[in-house]
Amino acid sequence: MPYYDKSEDWLHQSTLLIRARPLTTRITTSYGIKPAHRFTKVEKLAGTATSEGKNADKPPRGKLILKTYDPVSGSCLKYATSKAAEVSRLIQMLGTLARTMAGGPQSEVEQQPAVAAEKDEVMADAPPSGGGVAESSANRSGAGTPVSAAAAAAAAASTGSAGGGGGGKGKKKKGKR
Template sequence: MVYLPTLEEWQRNAALLLQARPASARITTKYHIPNLDSKRYASKKRQQPSGEGQNEAAPEAARVPRAVLEVKAYDPVSGVTLKFKTEKSADVGRLVAGLGRMGRTMAALPERAEGLEDAVMEEAPAAEEAAQETKPAPAPAPATGGGGGGKKKKKGKK
């Protein structure tokens, strides 16, 4: 399992995973609001022993749970897991737009359908490249599932 540092990086790697395993790879998005009452967060509170009545009220008000949005691309066949975590609300739109693009890959649709007129020139070489890419990609992937995973993990650690 790898956490990738940026959203772009995650999207690039997840897109590669989807291209290699379009039928089995899945993308899970988790929106998590932490429970500040749980033991995990309570232990931190105890580290500042002081006047209970006054001090507790002030930090309680300031302690607003900070939610986390985590997106995970997982392929059960090879066991590859790529994750990205963010706290910024600005990332939601970008992230879901990326999910839409990957949805197109899952549905086996060409990458960009809209703006066909402009993209005609670009699409022709892009399609050739894609064909070249997909041909060598399946060869190592089914041989050893872990191999594909290892490759991606190395990329993530950079």
């Protein structure tokens, strides 16, 4: 369960996950309040667990955790913050992700190239089983022209995804961190 340092990274990775599995992925936001200072057992036993501790003047702190989880692939992406300034930006991110989740024509236009890129990435990381063979054979036949190169890439991507590319997404993320 990686926590991302930047909300942008979380948004980017979550978008990719939702595009791959729009039906099963869910986003959970948890908002919790913790006391500013927790008394230790020693303090409680000694009877010093009063409200006049070192953090007595501090108000309790809230925390916001965003979690994108897909039960099918088991991918879980998290981001945590305690800054009030980020809240509205984060909720807007949730809105963007919700639109991706809902699917439909407006997101489909941007979806297609992104999915292709994703598949290319997976193939590059995966062991050279199906995809590698397809690529090398395509390279032999296509004499380096851009059009045939693109076709080769597409063919390689399709074979790569067919050859058990399903688990590749989660693996890729771990490798990138």
